[in-house]
Amino acid sequence: MLTQKTPKPLRWQRSKYSPLTRQIDVFSAAGTFLFYLWWDRLWGNNASATKQKRAKWLIQTMLDLGPTFIKIGQALSTRADILPLEYVAELEKLQDKVPPFSADRAVAIIESELGNSLFSLYREFNERPLAAASLGQVHRAKLHTGEQVIVKVQRPGLKELFDLDMQAVRRVMRFCQRSFAWARLYDLDAIYNEFFMILYQEIDYIKEGKNADRFRDNFDNYSGIIVPKVYWEYTTHKVLTLEYLPGIKVDDRKTLQACGVDIKRVNQLGICCYLKQILQDGFFQADPHPGNIAVSSNGSLIFYDFGMMAEIKALAKDQMIRSFFAVMRKDVDVVIDTLIDIGLVEPMSDMTPCGA
Ligand SMILES: Nc1ncnc2c1ncn2[C@@H]1O[C@H](COP(=O)(O)OP(=O)(O)O)[C@@H](O)[C@H]1O
Numbered sequence: 001m002l003t004q005k006t007p008k009p010l011r012w013q014r015s016k017y018s019p020l021t022r023q024i025d026v027f028s029a030a031g032t033f034l035f036y037l038w039w040d041r042l043w044g045n046n047a048s049a050t051k052q053k054r055a056k057w058l059i060q061t062m063l064d065l066g067p068t069f070i071k072i073g074q075a076l077s078t079r080a081d082i083l084p085l086e087y088v089a090e091l092e093k094l095q096d097k098v099p100p101f102s103a104d105r106a107v108a109i110i111e112s113e114l115g116n117s118l119f120s121l122y123r124e125f126n127e128r129p130l131a132a133a134s135l136g137q138v139h140r141a142k143l144h145t146g147e148q149v150i151v152k153v154q155r156p157g158l159k160e161l162f163d164l165d166m167q168a169v170r171r172v173m174r175f176c177q178r179s180f181a182w183a184r185l186y187d188l189d190a191i192y193n194e195f196f197m198i199l200y201q202e203i204d205y206i207k208e209g210k211n212a213d214r215f216r217d218n219f220d221n222y223s224g225i226i227v228p229k230v231y232w233e234y235t236t237h238k239v240l241t242l243e244y245l246p247g248i249k250v251d252d253r254k255t256l257q258a259c260g261v262d263i264k265r266v267n268q269l270g271i272c273c274y275l276k277q278i279l280q281d282g283f284f285q286a287d288p289h290p291g292n293i294a295v296s297s298n299g300s301l302i303f304y305d306f307g308m309m310a311e312i313k314a315l316a317k318d319q320m321i322r323s324f325f326a327v328m329r330k331d332v333d334v335v336i337d338t339l340i341d342i343g344l345v346e347p348m349s350d351m352t353p354c355g356a
């Protein structure tokens, strides 16, 4: 029945991967990249084509190293403030390049997690994945009750891989902190701790389902925001079953226009939705890339992914509201004060805005 060809497993997909081999792989990738940077600097090779070539190499290496590094790349893809644009443009492509795992593997996980055969669980199950992301893969299915659902199956062995990568990344980080002054400019320890905390949270689909329920409750009376229903009886830590809600990719301008969707209204809806999440609910979707939010044919926003949610404490929320109104009043001093209070900006001796 399942005829999909199994792709050749990458190193991280094999069951036996010793901590030492992993560390060698991670160190050689980081070392090669640092060498490229050093080499380009030495020869003053600052051309855009060179940066693009290095960025392409980096993307392929991250894909080969697997989920942890794909996630690091995806997080960096939004940081046009710290990375050259050539890197940002390549890193954005990471989203669509993650290879799927075999349907046989996905079915085996579903059956073992839900404790029943695929045939007893679903009337129909599409073995061809609808989407493959860094941590999971999504299949369409139909329940015996006739409801259309998507089944998100977690990539096998993620917890074990993260355990290995925590050690490997810490070693690379320590090496950079000891060897390079630039690495000491950032609070790498805090970034490292936060990154891995979120990563472990993202592989708990029960938590993700609860987040979806909470988010849906927050937007109960808002018809423009749609959150798929969670089918709890078909959900475990590694399998998440949601109502199937097809949509148009939020950045697919052509299709949106062809369907007569008012793009300006969708933008406003997105802004209001985020302001409510941050300033009112203090609970927001912290990974708003185009794969995670779609637009329905009537212009509503559909949220798909609740793996990375953040909470804002009441105090920070008050300060954000203060800073929001200060921005509206163009009151620079209050904006800077509140950003310092929240910890987003480091106080300096001269805090006058550039050009003032
Ligand atoms: N409820 C849904 N209905 C329709 N498509 C969905 C649904 N949930 C996810 N998808 C599709 O699967 C893709 C990946 O889902 P997502 O939840 O973002 O997975 P991941 O957590 O692995 O990133 C989405 O970009 C979307 O195309």
Ligand SMILES: [Mg+2]
Binding pocket: 133, 291, 292, 305
């Ligand atoms: Mg996603």
